[in-house]
Amino acid sequence: MKGPLALTLGEPAGIGPDITLLSWTRRAELELPAFYLLGDASYLRERVARLGISVPIVAVAPEEAAAAFASALPVVDVGVRATAMPGLPDDTSAPVAIAAIRTGVAHVLSGAAVAIVTNPVAKNVLYRSGFAEPGHTEFLGKLATEATGRNAHPVMMLWAPELAVVPVTIHLPLTEVPNRLSFELIVETGRIVARDLQERFRISRPRLAIAGLNPHAGENGALGAEDHAIVAPAIDQLRAEGIDARGPVPADTMFHPAARASYDVALCMYHDQALIPIKTLAFDHAVNVTLGLPFVRTSPDHGTAFDIAGSGRADASSLIAAIKLAARLARQEPVRASAAS
Amino acid sequence: MSKVRTRVAIATGDPAGIGPEVSLKAALDPAVQAICQPIVVGDARVIERHAKVAKVPATLRRIDDLKDTSVPAGALAVLDVPMPDISDFEFGQNGAAFGRGSLAAAARAIAAAVAGDVDAVVAAPQNETSIAAAGIEFDGYPSFVARETGTDRNDVFLMLCFGATRIVHCTLHVGVAEAVRLITRERVNRVIGAADAALRRLGIARPKIYVSGLNPHAGEGGLFGREEIEIISPAIADAARRGIDVAGPFGADTMFHKKDCDAFVVMLHDQGHITAKLLAQNATAGLAIGTPILFSSVAHGSAFDIAGKGVANPTAMIEAIKRLCAVPVAAAAA
Numbered sequence: 001m002k003g004p005l006a007l008t009l010g011e012p013a014g015i016g017p018d019i020t021l022l023s024w025t026r027r028a029e030l031e032l033p034a035f036y037l038l039g040d041a042s043y044l045r046e047r048v049a050r051l052g053i054s055v056p057i058v059a060v061a062p063e064e065a066a067a068a069f070a071s072a073l074p075v076v077d078v079g080v081r082a083t084a085m086p087g088l089p090d091d092t093s094a095p096v097a098i099a100a101i102r103t104g105v106a107h108v109l110s111g112a113a114v115a116i117v118t119n120p121v122a123k124n125v126l127y128r129s130g131f132a133e134p135g136h137t138e139f140l141g142k143l144a145t146e147a148t149g150r151n152a153h154p155v156m157m158l159w160a161p162e163l164a165v166v167p168v169t170i171h172l173p174l175t176e177v178p179n180r181l182s183f184e185l186i187v188e189t190g191r192i193v194a195r196d197l198q199e200r201f202r203i204s205r206p207r208l209a210i211a212g213l214n215p216h217a218g219e220n221g222a223l224g225a226e227d228h229a230i231v232a233p234a235i236d237q238l239r240a241e242g243i244d245a246r247g248p249v250p251a252d253t254m255f256h257p258a259a260r261a262s263y264d265v266a267l268c269m270y271h272d273q274a275l276i277p278i279k280t281l282a283f284d285h286a287v288n289v290t291l292g293l294p295f296v297r298t299s300p301d302h303g304t305a306f307d308i309a310g311s312g313r314a315d316a317s318s319l320i321a322a323i324k325l326a327a328r329l330a331r332q333e334p335v336r337a338s339a340a341s
Numbered sequence: 342m343s344k345v346r347t348r349v350a351i352a353t354g355d356p357a358g359i360g361p362e363v364s365l366k367a368a369l370d371p372a373v374q375a376i377c378q379p380i381v382v383g384d385a386r387v388i389e390r391h392a393k394v395a396k397v398p399a400t401l402r403r404i405d406d407l408k409d410t411s412v413p414a415g416a417l418a419v420l421d422v423p424m425p426d427i428s429d430f431e432f433g434q435n436g437a438a439f440g441r442g443s444l445a446a447a448a449r450a451i452a453a454a455v456a457g458d459v460d461a462v463v464a465a466p467q468n469e470t471s472i473a474a475a476g477i478e479f480d481g482y483p484s485f486v487a488r489e490t491g492t493d494r495n496d497v498f499l500m501l502c503f504g505a506t507r508i509v510h511c512t513l514h515v516g517v518a519e520a521v522r523l524i525t526r527e528r529v530n531r532v533i534g535a536a537d538a539a540l541r542r543l544g545i546a547r548p549k550i551y552v553s554g555l556n557p558h559a560g561e562g563g564l565f566g567r568e569e570i571e572i573i574s575p576a577i578a579d580a581a582r583r584g585i586d587v588a589g590p591f592g593a594d595t596m597f598h599k600k601d602c603d604a605f606v607v608m609l610h611d612q613g614h615i616t617a618k619l620l621a622q623n624a625t626a627g628l629a630i631g632t633p634i635l636f637s638s639v640a641h642g643s644a645f646d647i648a649g650k651g652v653a654n655p656t657a658m659i660e661a662i663k664r665l666c667a668v669p670v671a672a673a674a675a
Contacts (some may be wrong), residue, residue: 123564173566174556174609178518214516215610224516252614270517271557275594276615283598 003114004065004074005326006107008100009039010119011093013084014304015314017047020119021055022316023323024073030320033327035117036065036074038100038107043082044075050086051312062112078103086310089122094129097121101136105143108295114330115296116140117322120304135171136299137290144293155192155291157265158274158301159325160282163255164265166193166291167274177270178226181213186234186267193265194243196291201264202334209254209263210235210247211273217248231269255281264336284315287322289329296329298322346378347460347666348407350450351658353383354465355443356424357434358643359653361391364465365399366655368417373659376666378418380407380459383446385421387430394432395651407458420453422446432649440471444485451489454634461635461665463658466643480514482638483629490632495528497631498535500604501613501640502664503621506597507604508613509536509630520609524555524568529576529606531631536604537585539630544667548603551596552577552589555608559590573608626661637661 010016020037021044037044041059048055056072065074078099084090107113121136133139141154157166168189169177190208197206210231212218218227231248238245246263253259254266255277268274278286278301286301300318308314328335351368354360361383368379381388385403392399402416412418424442450462464482472479479485487494500509511532512520533550540548553559554573556566563570573590580587589596593612596605597620607613617625617640625640639657647653 124562171557171561171565173560173568174517175521175566175568178516215514215614218516219514223514224518226516226518251611252618255615255619272593272609272612273615275557276597276612277619279594280597280616280619 003112004062004069005033005035005323005330006062006076006104006113006116007035007037007323008104008116008118009037009078009082009096010100011089011097011122011125011304012039012043012082013086013089013093013309014120014122014306015309016119016304017044018051018309018312018314019300019316019319021048021051021053021073022314023320024055025053026316026320027069030324032320032323034066034069035323036060036062036069036076038076038078038103040080040082040096041075041077044073047086047310050310062107076103087306089125089306093122094126094131097126098131101139102143105140105147105295109147115298115326117319117326118297118299119319120300120302122304122306140290140293140297144295148294150294152294153188153192153292155189157193157289157291158278158286159289160278160286160321162281163260163278165274165278166265166267167271168267169270171271174270178213178224181226181230181269183230183234183237186210186231187237190234190238190243190245190267191241192292193267194238194245197264200291200296200329200332201336202332203264203336205244206265207263208238208243208245208265208267209249209259210245210267211251211254211269212248213269215250215252217250284317285321287318287325289325296326298326298329347376348458349377349379349662349665350420350453350459350462351379351381351662352443352447352450352462352464353381353388354446355468355471355643356384356387356427356430356439357432357436357471358466358468358645358648360443360465360467360643361388362395362397362648362651362653363639363655363658365392365395365397365417366653367658367662369397369399370655370659373662377662379662380418380420382420382450383422384424384427384442385419386427387424387442388419390430391649394649395653397651407453420449422449433645435468435471435474437471437475440468440473440475440477443467444472444477444479447482447485448489451486451634451636454636455490461637463661463665464636464638465658466639466641468643468645482627482636483513486629486632486634486636490634492632496531496535497629498532500536500539500628500630501617501625502628503617503625506620507540508617509604509606510610510613511606511608513610517609521555521568524572524608526572526576526579529573530579532606533576533580533585533587534583535631536606537580537587539628540603542635543664545603547586549601550585550587550604550606551591551599551602552587552606553593553596553608553612554590558592624657624660626657626664628664635665637665
């Protein structure tokens with residue numbers, strides 16, 4: 001891997017600045033790769049003072065970041081000042097958070113950064129400012145599509161050493177899930193997951209276990225028609241394309257250790273089906289990885305935690321896991337869930 | 342007053358599976374013997390055969406009536422519920438007679454509990470293929486117990502129990518689309534009420550209950566669905582007004598990390614079962630709550646592949662019996 005990782009500021013009033021500073025303080029102990037923060041250096045200095053820690057902040061250009069990393073946290077200015085008090089997002093929150101994401105995408109596409117690690121944003125704060133994308137991941141997909149001219153279909157995967165899961169539908173009311181699930185959506189998601197596990201995670205023949213939507217995977221139609229009408233044909237299609245996919249598997253029987261050893265990633269049909277097992281197995285160290293983008297993007301698997309921002313109580317474990325995973329993916333090291341190796 | 346031992350009827354489940362074997366092993370377990378008088382319920386010939394093949398050292402005594410007091414000390418009572426014909430009985434085989442037989446034994450045990458002849462019922466694993474072959478509609482024990490006790494099936498819910506964790510399911514064996522239709526303010530109210538009553542019956546004086554949402558992040562303030570705002574929160578408020586200590590709705594993916602409650606109520610089968618099967622693999626009891634009786638099944642299957650080999654593990658059934666006996670024993674000690 002050549003070059004540093006780019007971390008985005010995220011919501012300035014959230015814990016993003018805190019956990020970035022904490023991660024930097026552990027760089028030697030954890031052998032973290034060089035990274036820089038996209039944001040506002042003077043804002044970061046204020047947070048350092050508030051937290052009462054000793055972290056030198058140095059404003060740099062991206063190409064100076066790697067050399068500066070050993071002795072200071074390098075910050076690349078994104079041209080928007082942040083002014084929000086911890087816990088209290090203000091009018092600068094959305095513009096600075098969005099500017100950091102835009103700059104990060106430009107850097108990773110130009111090669112100035114080898115991967116992008118995003119700190120949490122607050123959806124409602126972005127929405128209030130007129131932000132029109134459903135979320136962070138979709139915004140990254142849009143920026144990638146605009147920059148490359150090729151349609152990016154971002155797919156969210158939550159990864160931990162114990163388990164990797166992909167929710168095929170994510171932040172959707174449950175009542176809309178059966179209608180939104182389609183043969184095309186499952187096939188397209190499966191293709192992207194298989195391709196990126198191969199190309200980015202260096203798993204030569206990724207094994208996909210695909211959950212049924214309904215209890216007991218529909219029990220031959222007795223508990224809902226979607227599993228045999230939609231999920232099973234999609235799995236047949238993926239198999240016909242040479243992808244090692246199996247299912248529909250009853251979701252409640254696919255997460256015990258022996259089951260997890262039989263696949264590299266579980267595709268689940270809705271949010272809770274995927275998030276319950278990963279939060280149970282890896283509450284504080286799961287990483288959100290976006291597949292389907294023309295670059296590596298990871299992020300911690302938690303929100304802005306306004307209630308503890310600036311207090312020193314934030315836990316940087318998930319961001320540290322996200323930084324480490326981004327570096328491994330950027331180096332193209334083989335990465336798989338340990339249960340499956 | 343002489344000490345009356347808690348009587349637990351063990352319905353032995355599918356004759357061709359591991360049910361009879363784990364029933365016998367559990368009934369003979371010293372911890373079980375110490376807290377109750379177990380009575381094994383099923384076709385006595387089948388049960389005797391399991392005991393012989395699995396080499397379970399039990400002295401069995403057939404009875405036809407629970408009032409029969411002639412069972413000698415050291416013997417295990419077997420309440421005989423004969424199947425018509427067992428001449429072609431084989432371990433690990435499906436058959437309509439077995440499906441009928443397993444439910445006949447369960448029905449007999451439930452009737453005994455309704456009559457007050459036993460204090461609780463534990464059911465060994467059934468086999469759904471054999472039950473279907475018998476042409477009997479069956480979607481799990483909660484609705485079966487409802488039918489056999491004359492309870493409205495909308496009042497009966499499954500509570501999975503393992504360790505100190507209990508998870509009650511607002512909907513169970515229905516597709517996701519149907520589950521969404523079933524979740525009404527009234528139903529959420531009923532499940533909270535059933536959970537509260539069951540916890541009190543299990544000896545918890547002032548139960549505390551947490552309720553999950555249906556949607557991602559419990560709807561996140563209406564962003565990802567409105568059921569939390571329109572159905573679940575009002576139902577929680579209704580229950581709180583009735584004096585129940587209940588809170589929610591919480592996102593189901595983070596709720597289970599909370600430790601300070603006696604039961605969680607979830608909306609969907611998978612919300613509860615994914616958690617239960619991750620955190621407890623062999624010792625989960627499934628209580629059918631909301632009925633007039635104490636009834637539990639075990640959350641594993643009939644394991645045809647190891648039936649009749651003597652290797653089946655009775656831990657889940659022992660745990661289920663201990664759980665049901667906690668109350669009467671505590672009451673007797675008081």
